[in-house]
Amino acid sequence: MGNNRKLRLLGLGVFAVCMLWSCTKRQAAMTTEIVSDELWKDVDGQLINAHGGGILHYKGRYYWYGECKGDSTYRLERVKSWECWRADAKGVSCYSSADLVHWKFEGIVLPSVPQDSLPDLHPSQIMERPKVLYNEKTGKFVLWLHIDSPDYEKGMAGVAVADKPTGPFVYRGSFKPNGFDCRDQTLFKDTDGRAYHICATDWNETLLVSLLTDDYTGTTGVYKRILVHEKREAPAVFKRKGKYYLLSSGCTGWDPNEASYAVADSLLGTWVAQGNPCSGPNAKKTFYAQSTFVLQLEGEDRYIALFDRWNKKNLIHSTYIWLPVSFEKEKLVITWKKRMML
Template sequence: MESPKTIVPGTVWYDTDGNPINAHGGGIMYHDGVYYWYGEYKGDSTYYRDDICVGWRAEAGGVSCYSSTDLENWKFEGVVLLSEPDDVHSDLHPSQIIERPKVIYNDKTKKFVMWMHIDDPNYEKAHTGIAVSDSPTGLFTYLGSFKPNGGDSRDQTIFKDDDGRAYHIYSSEWNKTLYIGLLNNDYTQHTGVYTRNFIDQYREAPAVFKHKGKYYIISSGCTGWDSNTAQCAVADSMLGEWKVIGNPCIGEDAEKTYYAQSTYVLPIGGKKGLIIAMFDRWNKTDLDDSRYVWLPLTFRDGKPVIEWKDEWVLAE
């Protein structure tokens, strides 16, 4: 009998080759029995620039991919969206920003579609980038970037619903408002149908999931690399009215989200209906050494609850 898989949040996690996993601000796609973890592949040298708003930077190394069948042992599949160091004008040049990549599969086109935040070092470009591939392990072909619905787009995620419709969720209006936009049938553009949510509330790092017919968004405040209080909201539909229901984190350091920031929520299912809340614990002076904090998400009195655990078992 196979032993239960153990998750230890906040420690260095290694891939099957013994190297630290380099997949920050990422998300996980489940396809044909395999989990694929995509994230920011950060350069191993962090530096400070006093001429940009965030200050601490690491070279953008493209988007990495790791695969697993058990969510514990991760094989490095390589950098599946390559940076372009020879083209200083490219969105993918290492001097630029490539953040929060997420991938979904299009059942009609048979394409894997990646959405990401594309920016300049001062976060003034505020574009969304798109890439596609015939395989979950790439290589992905970059299609370019744009401002969705004519406005800026920074922290973002995408969500594919049970009916095959997909949505882009992104911080806009200089992070003051969170937009939710319906994507077209091939998931590579917006349809022009969108809603403005949490107006003037300054929310970023959105993570979206569905549970028993309800839709949930977990997000953070806007404090750069520093931690703050998470917020959860619920709605009856993605384009419907969202109701804020408070901080899902409880216990010690809950007001600091356990010194981490939301990036993705992964419903596993199984007998116990396991849901994993994924966070990044940013290390702003050594961004490559930022750690991963995964915790079980449960429901109490109909609301999502996340509680710190030094270690926990992946029991489906």
């Protein structure tokens, strides 16, 4: 009897240890903590390469689209006005996640084309700031990105379309939105289904807001030049409680500067600058990072501001900084947190 009791106790002990190990493993798999300014890896242990990106929520998953940069960084010496560091473009990458922490690589959904008649997509060219919207009317996923020459003299917007969020996207070509040059850019879909393209224009002197066509693949001729001569780039737009917010950076090339945000009652209305929303160490340098997107968590009044901390001499190893957005009355605040729980 004594030996049987000992065996039962031993069995219960082993069972408890196994359960504890199983729960610990399951909790580790379910961790929803974002750690900023580190090299992130996907679920297969590979480096996440999705810079200057944006996120689309579709049918319970988040899709992160970004610049897939080559592994060699070089300086374009013929550009004398600023430090034009470059990495060859590999295309637009896509990752998917259910929790914003564990990301699956879905592939390069719009690849660069080394030997093709489309010079826009050659690896030597600029393929930056990709953003994707889903169009309920057409059932298509529409991707916009900044297309440029290596010296940033071209200033165009490119458009591609896909049947699935994971592509492949078919390139439609590039153009100047409403006839204006286009550099850093983003997209925004309003609650009424209308979509807008927002980009730096006038050689980064001004921002341009353009209403898109019903299929989201072109501009309508309805537009508004905003923050004129304020020299803002890296726009990120979101809406909260009927007001529109636009986060942006100054224009200092790859080097960090002070962020600013503006507020409007309409995307095509009057935007009023509000100053720097950042709070904490290095807030006047935007935590040594640059804005790219503001994500609203699906079904919640919670927002995450996405930034890139550029490593200009090794661009593929630039890191990501994702920070919580809060509001003090109506004031937008982005506070530094190395670790953020979702």
